[in-house]
Amino acid sequence: MKEEITKQLKIPSEKLEELRIITNIPKFKESIQKNLNSNITILLETILGGAIFLESSDIHFEPQKEETVIRTRVDGILHDVLTIDLNLYLRILSRIKLLSGIKLNITQRPQDGRFSVVLNENIIEIRASTLPSEYGESTVLRILNPKNLIDIEALGLRKDLLELFRKEIKKPNRMIIVTGPTGAGKTTTLYAFLKEIQTPEIKIITIEDPIEYHIKGVSQTQVAPKKGYSFASGLRSIVRQDPDVILVGEIRDLETAQIALQAALTGHLVLTTLHTNDAAGVVPRLITLGAKPANIAPALNLAIAQRLVRKVCPHCVQLKTASDQELSKLKKQLKGLSKKVKIPTLKKGVKIPKPKGCPECNFTGYKGRTGIFEGFVVDSELENFILKSPSITELRKKILQKGMITMYQDGLIKVLNKQTTIEEVERVTTS
Numbered sequence: 406m407k408e409e410i411t412k413q414l415k416i417p418s419e420k421l422e423e424l425r426i427i428t429n430i431p432k433f434k435e436s437i438q439k440n441l442n443s444n445i446t447i448l449l450e451t452i453l454g455g456a457i458f459l460e461s462s463d464i465h466f467e468p469q470k471e472e473t474v475i476r477t478r479v480d481g482i483l484h485d486v487l488t489i490d491l492n493l494y495l496r497i498l499s500r501i502k503l504l505s506g507i508k509l510n511i512t513q514r515p516q517d518g519r520f521s522v523v524l525n526e527n528i529i530e531i532r533a534s535t536l537p538s539e540y541g542e543s544t545v546l547r548i549l550n551p552k553n554l555i556d557i558e559a560l561g562l563r564k565d566l567l568e569l570f571r572k573e574i575k576k577p578n579r580m581i582i583v584t585g586p587t588g589a590g591k592t593t594t595l596y597a598f599l600k601e602i603q604t605p606e607i608k609i610i611t612i613e614d615p616i617e618y619h620i621k622g623v624s625q626t627q628v629a630p631k632k633g634y635s636f637a638s639g640l641r642s643i644v645r646q647d648p649d650v651i652l653v654g655e656i657r658d659l660e661t662a663q664i665a666l667q668a669a670l671t672g673h674l675v676l677t678t679l680h681t682n683d684a685a686g687v688v689p690r691l692i693t694l695g696a697k698p699a700n701i702a703p704a705l706n707l708a709i710a711q712r713l714v715r716k717v718c719p720h721c722v723q724l725k726t727a728s729d730q731e732l733s734k735l736k737k738q739l740k741g742l743s744k745k746v747k748i749p750t751l752k753k754g755v756k757i758p759k760p761k762g763c764p765e766c767n768f769t770g771y772k773g774r775t776g777i778f779e780g781f782v783v784d785s786e787l788e789n790f791i792l793k794s795p796s797i798t799e800l801r802k803k804i805l806q807k808g809m810i811t812m813y814q815d816g817l818i819k820v821l822n823k824q825t826t827i828e829e830v831e832r833v834t835t836s
């Protein structure tokens with residue numbers, strides 16, 4: 406019973422050797438099928454270990470009328486792996502609940518838990534979520550692999566943006582906001598910023614929901630709404646702890662926004678996220694929450710929006726001459742870019758990547774992901790403009806006039822640099 410108490414699932418070394426060959430979905434499926442008649446611990450080791458070696462971000466168990474579908478998300482895309490018997494799934498679910506500290510006898514309301522998978526010296530956190538559905542409880546396991554804690558250089562930033570972000574995050578105060586939908590890599594970016602600025606001379610405190618990755622030397626706290634510990638109340642307490650840098654997982658309400666803005670105005674560097682579609686949406690969103698432009702304008706330093714695009718698989722990528730339509734699109738969208746951004750000459754015959762598909766990339770043509778970004782710094786001109794409570798359209802027009810390169814344009818630059826495809830950029834952005 407030790408594993409239930411410690412909430413750890415330790416995968417034996419011999420099992421790890423067996424799982425290392427899992428590099429694509431067919432091998433993952435084959436490995437699970439081989440272990441369907443094993444005991445539940447070994448089967449769960451196979452599913453979790455295989456998904457980790459596959460570099461999945463999530464495992465989904467979706468009960469249907471007569472069977473349960475196992476799916477996994479790789480590079481942001483869900484793949485069906487295989488179907489299993491409903492009774493076998495119930496046994497797997499009981500094991501997951503025991504490990505996660507989730508109540509076994511509760512099936513009619515959502516529950517959340519957490520446990521760790523130990524692979525030799527590596528400890529990988531698993532976040533478990535159950536949800537009542539028509540044919541039983543649906544389960545999602547989120548894999549929080551510490552290898553996703555990357556340095557700022559690995560985010561996929563253009564040279565000019567890398568230099569800009571490095572300069573701004575090293576300023577001692579004001580607010581930096583990263584926006585984008587769930588799964589856009591916002592947390593990864595904020596953690597990369599923390600790694601860049603972390604030194605023994607400064608105190609960094611975070612408040613998150615939940616803590617996704619543990620960072621050595623950083624004081625991390627997690628909201629607990631049932632205990633009255635929200636983003637707002639936690640942030641209020643954090644400010645009294647004399648921090649230099651504060652990371653707020655997300656601004657969701659006016660109270661949190663007000664405290665965060667006040668902290669940014671009183672000598673703290675505040676890093677946070679907000680749900681908006683683009684960088685220009687940051688200011689109107691804060692105003693919609695109830696924050697005053699007179700507080701936003703002097704507090705906000707940098708607004709960033711991002712998405713994740715899949716990179717073309719290096720094992721099977723094909724370089725093909727851009728069609729007349731594609732060349733026209735590239736020329737139109739990349740016309741008049743800042744001279745700081747170097748791109749290949751756009752002329753007839755320019756080659757761009759096309760996905761093909763091979764076993765290494767699950768026959769998708771893509772392997773791995775990188776970020777595409779847009780961002781603007783609030784200078785004195787923009788500060789005065791924000792005081793007028795501009796709409797998204799007005800602010801976007803203004804920052805584009807000042808030379809901001811959009812996420813779509815950043816994606817097209819990555820197409821020309823042979824990193825991704827036009828289709829992939831258009832899948833995750835609006836031009």
